[in-house]
Amino acid sequence: MKRFAALFNAIDQSTKTTVKVAALTDYFLTAPEEDRIWTIAIFSGRRPKRAVNSTRLREWAAEVAGIPLWLFEEAYPIVGDLAETIALVLPLPDTDTDHGLSHWINALRNLANVEEPARKDFVLEAWRSLDTTQRFLFNKLLTGGFRVGVSQKLMTRALARATGKNEAEMAHRLMGDWDPARITWAQLTVDDDPAANASRPYPFYLAYAFDDAPESLGNPEDWQAEWKWDGIRGQLILRDGAHYVWSRGEELMTDRFPELARALDFIPNGTVLDGELLAWGDGAPQSFNALQKRIGRKTVPKKLLSEAPVILYAYDLLEWGGVDYRQEPLEVRRATLEEVCGNLPTDAPVKLSPTVPFDAWEHLADQRATARAAQAEGLMLKRRDSPYLTGRKKGDWWKWKLDPLTIDAVMIYAQSGHGRRANLFTDFTFAVWNGNDLVPFTKAYSGLTDEEFRKITAWVKKNTQQRFGPVRQVTPEHVFEIAFEGIQASSRHKSGVALRFPRMSRWRHDKPIQEANSLDDLNEMLNTYG
Amino acid sequence: MAALTFTPSGIYCPAGDFYIDPWKPVDRALITHGHADHARWGMGHYLATDIAAPVMRHRLGDVSIDTVRYGETRRIGGATVSFHPAGHVPGSAQIRVEVGGEVWVASGDYKVVGDGLSTPFEPVKCHHFITESTFGLPVFRWQSQDVIAAQINDWWRGCAANDKTAFLGCYALGKAQRLMSMLDPDIGPILTHTAIENTNAVMRAQGIPLAATIQAGGDLVHKDHPGAIVLAPPSALGSAWARKFGPQETAFASGWMAVRGIRRRRAGDRGFVISDHADWSGLLSAIRETGAENIYVTHGYTDIFTRYLNEQGWNAQVLQTEFGGEDAEEDAA
Numbered sequence: 004m005k006r007f008a009a010l011f012n013a014i015d016q017s018t019k020t021t022v023k024v025a026a027l028t029d030y031f032l033t034a035p036e037e038d039r040i041w042t043i044a045i046f047s048g049r050r051p052k053r054a055v056n057s058t059r060l061r062e063w064a065a066e067v068a069g070i071p072l073w074l075f076e077e078a079y080p081i082v083g084d085l086a087e088t089i090a091l092v093l094p095l096p097d098t099d100t101d102h103g104l105s106h107w108i109n110a111l112r113n114l115a116n117v118e119e120p121a122r123k124d125f126v127l128e129a130w131r132s133l134d135t136t137q138r139f140l141f142n143k144l145l146t147g148g149f150r151v152g153v154s155q156k157l158m159t160r161a162l163a164r165a166t167g168k169n170e171a172e173m174a175h176r177l178m179g180d181w182d183p184a185r186i187t188w189a190q191l192t193v194d195d196d197p198a199a200n201a202s203r204p205y206p207f208y209l210a211y212a213f214d215d216a217p218e219s220l221g222n223p224e225d226w227q228a229e230w231k232w233d234g235i236r237g238q239l240i241l242r243d244g245a246h247y248v249w250s251r252g253e254e255l256m257t258d259r260f261p262e263l264a265r266a267l268d269f270i271p272n273g274t275v276l277d278g279e280l281l282a283w284g285d286g287a288p289q290s291f292n293a294l295q296k297r298i299g300r301k302t303v304p305k306k307l308l309s310e311a312p313v314i315l316y317a318y319d320l321l322e323w324g325g326v327d328y329r330q331e332p333l334e335v336r337r338a339t340l341e342e343v344c345g346n347l348p349t350d351a352p353v354k355l356s357p358t359v360p361f362d363a364w365e366h367l368a369d370q371r372a373t374a375r376a377a378q379a380e381g382l383m384l385k386r387r388d389s390p391y392l393t394g395r396k397k398g399d400w401w402k403w404k405l406d407p408l409t410i411d412a413v414m415i416y417a418q419s420g421h422g423r424r425a426n427l428f429t430d431f432t433f434a435v436w437n438g439n440d441l442v443p444f445t446k447a448y449s450g451l452t453d454e455e456f457r458k459i460t461a462w463v464k465k466n467t468q469q470r471f472g473p474v475r476q477v478t479p480e481h482v483f484e485i486a487f488e489g490i491q492a493s494s495r496h497k498s499g500v501a502l503r504f505p506r507m508s509r510w511r512h513d514k515p516i517q518e519a520n521s522l523d524d525l526n527e528m529l530n531t532y533g
Numbered sequence: 534m535a536a537l538t539f540t541p542s543g544i545y546c547p548a549g550d551f552y553i554d555p556w557k558p559v560d561r562a563l564i565t566h567g568h569a570d571h572a573r574w575g576m577g578h579y580l581a582t583d584i585a586a587p588v589m590r591h592r593l594g595d596v597s598i599d600t601v602r603y604g605e606t607r608r609i610g611g612a613t614v615s616f617h618p619a620g621h622v623p624g625s626a627q628i629r630v631e632v633g634g635e636v637w638v639a640s641g642d643y644k645v646v647g648d649g650l651s652t653p654f655e656p657v658k659c660h661h662f663i664t665e666s667t668f669g670l671p672v673f674r675w676q677s678q679d680v681i682a683a684q685i686n687d688w689w690r691g692c693a694a695n696d697k698t699a700f701l702g703c704y705a706l707g708k709a710q711r712l713m714s715m716l717d718p719d720i721g722p723i724l725t726h727t728a729i730e731n732t733n734a735v736m737r738a739q740g741i742p743l744a745a746t747i748q749a750g751g752d753l754v755h756k757d758h759p760g761a762i763v764l765a766p767p768s769a770l771g772s773a774w775a776r777k778f779g780p781q782e783t784a785f786a787s788g789w790m791a792v793r794g795i796r797r798r799r800a801g802d803r804g805f806v807i808s809d810h811a812d813w814s815g816l817l818s819a820i821r822e823t824g825a826e827n828i829y830v831t832h833g834y835t836d837i838f839t840r841y842l843n844e845q846g847w848n849a850q851v852l853q854t855e856f857g858g859e860d861a862e863e864d865a866a
Contacts, residue, residue: 015793016803070671071844077837078670083794091672091791152797425794453798470836 006034007042007104008136014153023153027161036188037105043191044183045149046158048253053147054114055122057085060145063123067130068092080418080473083425086142090135100132111144112184150422156394166192171206174393179203180255204238204249205275205321205329206393210383213401217364220384220401227333227387228359228367229318230379231402232279233291233489233503235298239276239315239353241267242325248280248315256280258301260313262352269351270343273325277391278317278356286349288316288378291503292491316356317344318383321391329391336391374405375532380488381405407486407504408528410520411511413441414481417463418474420448420456427456428463428475431507433485435498437522444498444525447485450507459510482519484509490525490533500525500533536612536632537639537661539829539852544639544663548632549612551580553639556855563614565641566625567592567706570856580607582616584652584739585624588706591735603652619643620654621809622707623741629657637661638823642856644808645815648678648711650741656822663852664820666833667810668788675788675812682715685805688784689720693760698778700801702767702785705729707809709764710736712786713744721760724749726769755779770801788812820847832856 013026031039044050065075075092082088107129114122129141143149159177163170173192179202181191190196220226237256240247248256248263257263260280270276282293293311297303320340322328328336337358344355359382361367371382381404389399412433420429430448434441451459459481469476486508493501538545543555551561558575565571565581567588572581574593581589583600590598601607603626607614611633616626619641627640636659643665647653685701692699703709709729716723723746725733730748737743747753749763755778769775770783783801788808790796796804811819820828820842828849830839835851842849 018802068671071841074671074837074841077834078672081670081834082672082792087793088672091674422794423797425792425798426789427798 004104004107004133004137004140005101006030007038008134008140010034010042011140011151012136015151020157024157024161024164027153027158028164031162031165035103035105038103040183040186040188040191041105041108043158043162043177045144046151046153047155047177048149049183050147050149051108051112051144052115053145054111055126055145057146059119059123060085060089060126060142063126064089064092064130067127068094076472081426083419083421086139086146086148089130089142090139093130093138096130096132096134096138098132107141108144109184162192168192171393174206175203178206178253179249201242201245202240202247202255204240204247204253205277205327205391207236207238207251207277208392208400209251209395210400210402211395211397213384213403217367217384217403220364223361223364223367225387227337227385228361228370229356229383229385230359230374230377231381231383231404232281232288232316232356233378233380234279234281234288234294234316237278237280237315238321239263239266239278239317240322241270241272241274244272259297259303261303262308262312263315265351266315266353269347270353271324273322274320274343275322275328276315276317276340276344276353277319277321278315278353280313281316282311283314283354284312290378290491291489313352315353317353318356319391332388332390333385334387371403371405405488407488407508408490408532409484409486409508410435410524410528411482411514411518412444412485413479413516413519414477414483415441415443415479416474417459417477424456426460428460429456431483433483434479435520435522435525441479442498442522444496444500444522445485445487445502445505447483447505447507450486451510455510479516482511482514482516483507484511490529492529492533498522498525500529535637535661536630536635537637537663543854546609546612546630546632549609549614549630551609551612551614553628553630554641554856561609563628564589565619565628565639566622568622568642571641582624582626584741585626587735587739588624588732591731617657618652618655620645620647620651623651623710623736625651625707627655627657629659635660637663638825639663640665640819642667642810643819644811645819646675646678648809649714650711651707654819656819659823659825661827661829662820662823662825663829663831664816665810665856666816666830666835666838668808668812669816669830669834669838671813673788673791673812674814675806675808678715678807681805681807682717685712685715685784685786686717686720688782688803688805689716689762692762692782693721696759696780698755698781699762700770700775700778700781700783701762701764701805702770702783703729703764703787705732705766708786708807709733710741710743711809712764712807713746716744716762718744721762722747722758724753724758724761724763726763726765726774728766728769729764767799 010026010030014023061075065072079088130138133141159170159174163173236251238249246264246267248260250256282289296311320328320336323339344353359370374381384401384403386399412435414431415434416432417428418430420427432443432446434443463477466478467475485505487502487505489503491501534547542557542559544553551563552559553563554565554571555562560577562576563580567585572589579598583602586598586600601616603616603618613631615629619625619627621642621644627638630637638657638659643654645654689699703712705728725746725748727750733743784803786805786807790804791806826848828842828847829852831852831854839849839851
């Protein structure tokens, strides 16, 4: 663990990517093989299962630290990270061990199979023998949330350097559902294994948000426009008579969307499609709300399958005839995609996402304004001669979203943030007027600058009326403009509505609370856009 | 009537008709130390320790400051007053007020471990103790000054070896001079921002021995000082003035650096955990040693710390003050 802790410190104590990549490269060249593999797994979100629930961890930490549990619970939101809070309150270690990362991970994997008293003994013993940084990392492994300032991109770069491979190949190798407990270093970085390749997705190409005038993109003829759908980005792989569905977060979702199995009846093996998973009905895409019923379900009851059938709305072709097609220009990929998907029967679970034809930018801007009616969030702009790149790259793909909906609301509750926002109030609940009452309707966390968060934090501390655990009820005094992408009726919310992607777009210093919007205004938006 | 009471202008002693660290202009103010949230403008008369007074004069300009030595007793009206070392910065004091056998101590800001620069903290027996709670949570636990000094010097050495200037953000009064005493002069020269050098000059003039420094003013020839460390107020990090030094790494020295999220938010590359305030165990030991039963908790995690003290058997209450503006606090501590 010492070596892993040293790597973590090197990464954590610098803001410079060159320093981080150098530290990672050195680690990949020198650390034991199993430690390297687990490090890649952890930094790419493949962590071991949570072995102990967090309630127990808090209780044990408070007990060992000799403080009441409530005091621990008060400190946690201020530190903003459970693993760190535990590491900080515990007494300093009295012994020293030098087990490697994989030793600890294997021990944690076994922990799920032992009784609680033994589990507790193990955790307390680990705390006694690890220094503060190692303890923090151990707790991170225990609690499962591991974000330490290394993007997959940086790790891939370091790995490419350590192995002499190119970055794109390395990114592709790291995709899919390889098991860090079984795979060897050679299998992961060098070997060519057809069986492993069958299910492996391509890295997704991600677009940047576009907020310029479209004229800045040059000649409209160089660009293809499509609707930007509000579903789940997905990759459908058809190889060797089997199909695989991957999410952008590299989650294998094949079993969640069984209707996609029928794609094999219509589309040949050796095809990989990029598109949007959407609920489909009445010959058109349905709202995200309809898809929501299917998210998070590992298996799907028949009734739901018929109520909210899902299709892949295909907009790109990544593999064709078993050949990697990503270097072909978009117009070639699109032409082939139209041949593959253009004439499928209406009941096929794959459909062709249409392009939005236009000859002048202002014409396209008019069409963009109608996106909500098409159940879309805006437009995608893609350069016709562009290859399919890896990750988020500027220049060839842009998402040109609709301007958000907005409403002015009153802040009524505040809660501290996590991570970089520790010790600041950053999570707020907002209300609108219903007669003389303020009805909460949404939470929002983002949109303010650090400086604004500091100001509001100082204000919250002085204007707390009541505390409910970590939540503070504050004097209704501040109005914020809340921006959001969509609005739906919801029986789970007191206000009767649920917003999509709400955030604070402006602190309305100019508005007294009486001028905030009302529930009637929200309901009107629901009627228009819901 | 109690020896000390709490008024909208600050902590007030009716028997002596004076205030301690008032935040509104009053006629007579007893000042614990020279930081801006404790020594404010506009008082008719100031009383502070002889060690604290020069910096106060430097900051407040031409004001009437009477001075007192640590431990010396003064009679003010019906109150007996004395100043005792608080260990926070040079000259900082806890102010003891006795009226009719009832003893109060207003401790201002304090730390209980020695820093080699300030007169070390001395516990003062009392019935009523006013304490800060800037770091009044069990997650704050300081390591010894030697350990932190080694961390800072290692970092500085690394910067120097890579031809980078090491920028260390710190508060100008107290923290900067303490850090100067911890730096290893064999690594390179210590440069200072003008705000810090002005304070250094005041302290040197009053006979406080400080490490040798070079003021990094507008006429500095940057390449003449390879391998330098620059001490600067946090607001100067990343400024146009700082960028003139070329390739650099930045760090921040403060107790807040104990929390990774705050460090990532506020520091550049590194954060060193060093504070002139007491940590959790320091606060508790200080309170215990006073023997006081009644504790008044000011700036910091007042609610939480007060609840804990009450659970542990003290008679504690939150005291609303205007010490430690939120932003200044994260910078200064």
